[in-house]
Amino acid sequence: MRKSLATGTGSAPNTLQRRAGVGPFEVVLFHNGIVNRVGEVKYLGGDVELYERMEANEVCLDVLKDKIKQLGYSEVGALIYCYWNDSLKLLQSDNDLIPILNEVNPSKRLEFWVETMDEQDLIEADMEVLEPESDWENEIEVQRLGVAEQVDIGTGDDGQVVDFTVQDDKVDEHLDVAQTKKKVKNLDDIFFSDEESVVDSNSDGDGESKWPIFRAATDMKDPHFTLGMTFASKQQFREAVQNYAFNNGKEIRTLKNDKERVIVKCTQEGCPWRIGLRKVIGSYAWRILNMVDEHEGCSWVWENSLVKSTVVAKRWATQLKDHPDWMMRKFKDKVCTEEGFYVSDSQAYRDIWKAKKIRVGDEEANFKKIWSYREEVLTTNPGSSCLVKLSDLKDGSGQERFLRMYVCWKSSKEGFRMCRRLIGVDGCHLKSETGGMLLTAVSIDANDCIFPLAYAIVEGEKKESWIWFLRLLKDDMQISDTEEDEYCFISDKQKGLIPAFGEVLPGVENRFCVRHLHANMKVAGFQGKAIKDTLWTCARANTVNAYTDALYKLRRLDEAAYQWLGDKSPTEWSRSHFSTKSHCDMLVNNICESWNASIMEARDKPIIECLEIIRKMIMAKLFENRQKAAEWKSLICPKVVRKLKQIEKAASGYLATQCDFFKFEEVGVDRHSMQACYMCYMEKIWERWSV
Numbered sequence: 001m002r003k004s005l006a007t008g009t010g011s012a013p014n015t016l017q018r019r020a021g022v023g024p025f026e027v028v029l030f031h032n033g034i035v036n037r038v039g040e041v042k043y044l045g046g047d048v049e050l051y052e053r054m055e056a057n058e059v060c061l062d063v064l065k066d067k068i069k070q071l072g073y074s075e076v077g078a079l080i081y082c083y084w085n086d087s088l089k090l091l092q093s094d095n096d097l098i099p100i101l102n103e104v105n106p107s108k109r110l111e112f113w114v115e116t117m118d119e120q121d122l123i124e125a126d127m128e129v130l131e132p133e134s135d136w137e138n139e140i141e142v143q144r145l146g147v148a149e150q151v152d153i154g155t156g157d158d159g160q161v162v163d164f165t166v167q168d169d170k171v172d173e174h175l176d177v178a179q180t181k182k183k184v185k186n187l188d189d190i191f192f193s194d195e196e197s198v199v200d201s202n203s204d205g206d207g208e209s210k211w212p213i214f215r216a217a218t219d220m221k222d223p224h225f226t227l228g229m230t231f232a233s234k235q236q237f238r239e240a241v242q243n244y245a246f247n248n249g250k251e252i253r254t255l256k257n258d259k260e261r262v263i264v265k266c267t268q269e270g271c272p273w274r275i276g277l278r279k280v281i282g283s284y285a286w287r288i289l290n291m292v293d294e295h296e297g298c299s300w301v302w303e304n305s306l307v308k309s310t311v312v313a314k315r316w317a318t319q320l321k322d323h324p325d326w327m328m329r330k331f332k333d334k335v336c337t338e339e340g341f342y343v344s345d346s347q348a349y350r351d352i353w354k355a356k357k358i359r360v361g362d363e364e365a366n367f368k369k370i371w372s373y374r375e376e377v378l379t380t381n382p383g384s385s386c387l388v389k390l391s392d393l394k395d396g397s398g399q400e401r402f403l404r405m406y407v408c409w410k411s412s413k414e415g416f417r418m419c420r421r422l423i424g425v426d427g428c429h430l431k432s433e434t435g436g437m438l439l440t441a442v443s444i445d446a447n448d449c450i451f452p453l454a455y456a457i458v459e460g461e462k463k464e465s466w467i468w469f470l471r472l473l474k475d476d477m478q479i480s481d482t483e484e485d486e487y488c489f490i491s492d493k494q495k496g497l498i499p500a501f502g503e504v505l506p507g508v509e510n511r512f513c514v515r516h517l518h519a520n521m522k523v524a525g526f527q528g529k530a531i532k533d534t535l536w537t538c539a540r541a542n543t544v545n546a547y548t549d550a551l552y553k554l555r556r557l558d559e560a561a562y563q564w565l566g567d568k569s570p571t572e573w574s575r576s577h578f579s580t581k582s583h584c585d586m587l588v589n590n591i592c593e594s595w596n597a598s599i600m601e602a603r604d605k606p607i608i609e610c611l612e613i614i615r616k617m618i619m620a621k622l623f624e625n626r627q628k629a630a631e632w633k634s635l636i637c638p639k640v641v642r643k644l645k646q647i648e649k650a651a652s653g654y655l656a657t658q659c660d661f662f663k664f665e666e667v668g669v670d671r672h673s674m675q676a677c678y679m680c681y682m683e684k685i686w687e688r689w690s691v
Contacts, residue, residue, distance in 0.1 A: 026109045027111075029049040029114065031046055031071055032046040034287075043083075044228055059101060060097065065080075073114070078116050083112075084111075214230065220243060224244075225275060230285050231286045232284070233285075234262055250298060252265065262276075262277040271298050272296060302341060303341070373608055377407070382410070386405075416451070418446055419451050422488045422490065425497070426439075427440070428596045436458065436460070439456045441453040442591050447639050448640065474505060484507030487505075489508050490510075491592075492512070509579050511572055515588050547574050
């Protein structure tokens with residue numbers, strides 16, 4: 001609150017000669033607030049200027065306008081009212097002040113209210129819907145705004161100016177401030193708000209008013225509007241109106257929407273609900289200055305024109321994040337049931353897609369966090385590898401852009417020492433907005449379970465990206481050039497992978513998934529169950545002779561298929577030609593396929609969230625395996641023990657009988673030699689499964 005002294009910067013014209021002895025007056029000027037015309041007429045919020053002594057010739061419209069200019073307001077759009085005898089009079093000329101000054105005023109106190117808005121625009125907007133043919137000066141201003149209208153100014157029989165006014169029946173009582181009975185000598189003594197007001201004074205007495213502010217974080221989900229509520233932007237208000245319409249089952253139409261105002265109204269016939277929003281002068285904020293918050297005769301609108309895919313997606317983005325498995329049909333049923341409006345099938349598809357885009361946020365901002373994420377990984381996991389490669393291409397600002405990222409945890413490096421020397425490599429597509437490929441490398445631990453080694457996000461599945469990934473993997477797994485022949489890599493023969501192996505790991509054994517080999521065989525035109533079974537017989541053959549017999553069987557079935565398969569080296573897909581150094585005769589790349597299926601949820605997330613989901617999965621898997629291993633009582637892992645029991649049972653049928661021993665003795669083979677042969681066979685089995 002501030003206290004100001006009258007300076008008399010203007011003079012009254014000759015037509016405003018007052019009676020002798022009238023004055024001085026105590027003038028209170030309310031500004032920076034709004035006039036509440038619904039119910040009790042009040043001036044809500046704002047600041048107050050007090051002029052303790054103003055002579056009668058100084059109280060004129062020109063002087064009041066000068067005071068308004070000194071306060072920083074423009075004459076355009078500024079309306080001045082005088083509150084007198086429980087009525088509100090709009091001052092349009094000095095003649096409006098003559099009856100007020102000539103009346104007996106024992107308190108010598110005058111109140112003027114300033115409303116800094118273009119009231120005519122709001123009135124014209126009302127007329128477009130309500131009464132387009134009526135006289136707005138005589139009807140709207142009096143009946144809807146509660147302002148006393150000056151109908152005529154004339155002269156009585158005694159020559160005194162007479163003011164005939166029409167007052168609103170609703171105007172019955174003034175704000176508590178106007179009922180102050182004692183003379184105010186200091187501005188701090190005035191109480192300018194009560195418990196019913198929408199504003200409160202600051203505790204430190206700095207004089208700044210507080211309007212009810214719309215808080216998007218807490219109010220947007222279930223908005224409630226009040227007179228004087230301030231919004232940060234017009235878009236925020238429109239979003240709040242949409243949410244209000246959805247929550248209450250109403251269809252709301254925008255009547256006016258320009259740079260200075262927004263007017264919305266309920267579309268149902270006869271409903272008076274409407275809100276007028278106006279841009280605050282000298283600010284980016286918008287404020288409700290006119291509203292009728294009452295619905296009459298409105299029913300719930302099932303088919304609402306406000307139901308747009310963008311709006312629904314924004315409202316349901318959080319729920320879709322918690323339920324990524326929702327399909328279109330289930331999502332549509334949920335929306336129609338909980339929201340109470342109809343959504344078509346095509347709209348539901350668009351809603352899900354847009355909700356996912358809203359949920360993932362700005363992809364560009366996600367990539368800017370890559371370096372922070374890398375530093376966090378290296379800080380919290382010493383010994384791990386986390387490398388980022390930038391592209392040679394630059395953006396518009398000249399900065400280098402992200403190209404690839406590689407991650408290998410220290411626990412994976414140490415755990416691979418106890419795994420079989422078999423590594424499966426594969427690539428899968430990322431389904432986020434930016435796309436890309438996720439390259440993975442997995443192995444098999446001592447219990448025949450998947451053991452993740454490393455993964456990388458690259459621009460695509462090509463030779464350059466595979467070379468970059470395999471070089472980093474070779475260093476982390478400590479594969480030396482002299483030991484390459486002891487390692488086996490199995491893959492689906494992805495694009496660019498074979499040339500990459502020839503450049504980075506030329507000495508390793510390469511296997512290709514037989515299931516993908518059969519898929520390629522079908523594409524080549526060799527189909528049928530007989531050909532498929534023969535192919536798998538060739539792949540499962542344990543000896544070269546068994547492989548040759550199965551291959552000739554295929555030749556009898558289809559000579560062209562035999563020629564096509566003959567071009568494929570059996571060392572890449574048949575057990576009969578596999579090396580025994582890896583201690584594994586796996587024919588399919590199921591370890592990679594299973595791993596890719598387990599990270600399906602991460603593949604449609606932004607890059608940081610994708611990496612975090614994979615990290616948490618690896619951490620949980622390693623911890624779970626550690627807990628299980630602590631409960632084992634055998635020196636051999638449970639899965640291997642079960643497999644050994646099956647092999648022992650199958651081998652028991654090949655033990656020599658007593659008759660066989662006599663036959664061996666006849667040809668010069670004693671019992672001890674035969675037993676030694678059996679023990680050697682069992683040792684081979686043990687050697688095969690004990691690694």
